Amino acid sequence: MTETLKHFIGGRPVAGDSGRFGDVFNPATGEVSAKLPYASTEEIDRAVATAKAASEKWGATAVPKRAAVIFKMRELMVARRDELAEALCKEHGKTKPDALGEIQRGLDVIEFAAGIPHLIKGEFNSNIGGGIDLYSIREPLGVVGGITPFNFPVMIPLWMGAMAIACGNAYLNKPSERCPSAPNMLAEMWLEAGLPEGVWNTIHGDKEAVDALLHHPDVPAISFVGSTHVGEYIYNEGCRHNKRVQAFCGAKNHMVIMPDADMDQAVDALVGAGYGSAGERCMAISVAVPVGEETSKRLVEKLTPKVQGLTLGPWNDESADINPLITRQAKERVESLIQRGVDEGADLKVDGRGATLQGYENGYFVGGTLFDQVKTDMEIYKTEIFGPVLSVMAPSSYDEAVDMINAHEYGNGVAIFTRDGDAARNFTDRVDVGMIGVNVPIPVPMAFHNFGGAKRSKFGDTQMHGPESIRFFTKMKTISSRWPSGIKDGYQLAFPTND
């Protein structure tokens, strides 16, 4: 019988009572692996009330004690990373080494969050005038919501949640309905690490649950990661309800290959960044931009056989390069976009459609696909495909490449491959993109730096993790204080200055 999953609220698994459920699938076989309850508005209200009560005590807990819980969580996650990876892979479909990489990036944020006593230090000025000391402190917000996508079911809840709880908030994670089991495991592990009940909650659902969070008066902040059309809605709806919102969204990441680049290095980088995790990464490279015809010719000659050689497999096939896509709809969408590229005149060098795997005939596999001669007005260039499809465009000059990148609606990540420091410096100055790699194809910043894109890849002005996350998950109070011995006799009606 198919297992029915639960929410994890107030320190325990809670069965859904909305009567609404969705199916969770194994992407390699197309079979239903579990049923997932979708929370109603009333269930969200109850979860927020539980989290609010927990946030009051947790926010008042000494900061080093909060750090000690985060340290313990690190130990648990290190010890159980295989188990966590397998839960993640079975629902997402990604390969185990890829899942372990994601888990490590989540651990990096936990390690950063454990430094919270240092990170949350305020500001202090002694005697700014008239015996007054002036200082600023950062306080928790209360209950914060985290709405997360399917493609990093462990890393992204930790990106926001570890920082939120380090700052003294309670966290309510609404993970993707495609990959719910690993987020549930995280909630259990936090409890085991000593986090008080109700501080980390996982509640499942769809638009109804998200809207209930967006409209709830006791949820002052929402952090979102997902597609641009949903993120834009969440940002606007959350702001309309006076919330602080940050939304990290879709992408179309270019990689420029200058004529002087080491072509073997560039090709390997494109294979890893374009086809790793079946292209289902917001930092995947989906457009290769060799500068000039000759560079383009050399690139396509070397790239084509490598893409043809990529193998398909389920998560537990150690030798597989490309895992299945997340849903049947995702597979159909990617295949129809490939057809659109052909219809619009792009040169299909490698066609990954119709890929099947013995024993996994109903899996959502699409093979590595490569287009050459792609133009800026084609749908495959304008749209985020989110599949193993790489487009090659060859502008005639470097300036044309920069203009093209800046004209695209997305600005999440970008890379340049070159040996020329001047070119690299010029590129990092001129591109309007949030995260830039110089000979680094997936420039995801480490936890102690900020993560975030530009243009329609991000809504809101704060970044993920790094020092910016402390700003996002706290409110500042500024206090002017003096003792009676510093007060002069008599009153003053003029506006106070420090004369």
Ligand code: NAD
């Ligand atoms: P998605 O937007 O479909 O879902 C994200 C979350 O929003 C899920 O929890 C989902 O349940 C919820 N949601 C979906 N539709 C909704 C609606 N109509 N109203 C309210 N909530 C809704 O995204 P996805 O398919 O899970 O993830 C893939 C997308 O996420 C890609 O576009 C990718 O680029 C993006 N992404 C961005 C980053 C980044 O940091 N910029 C990182 C990872 C993924």
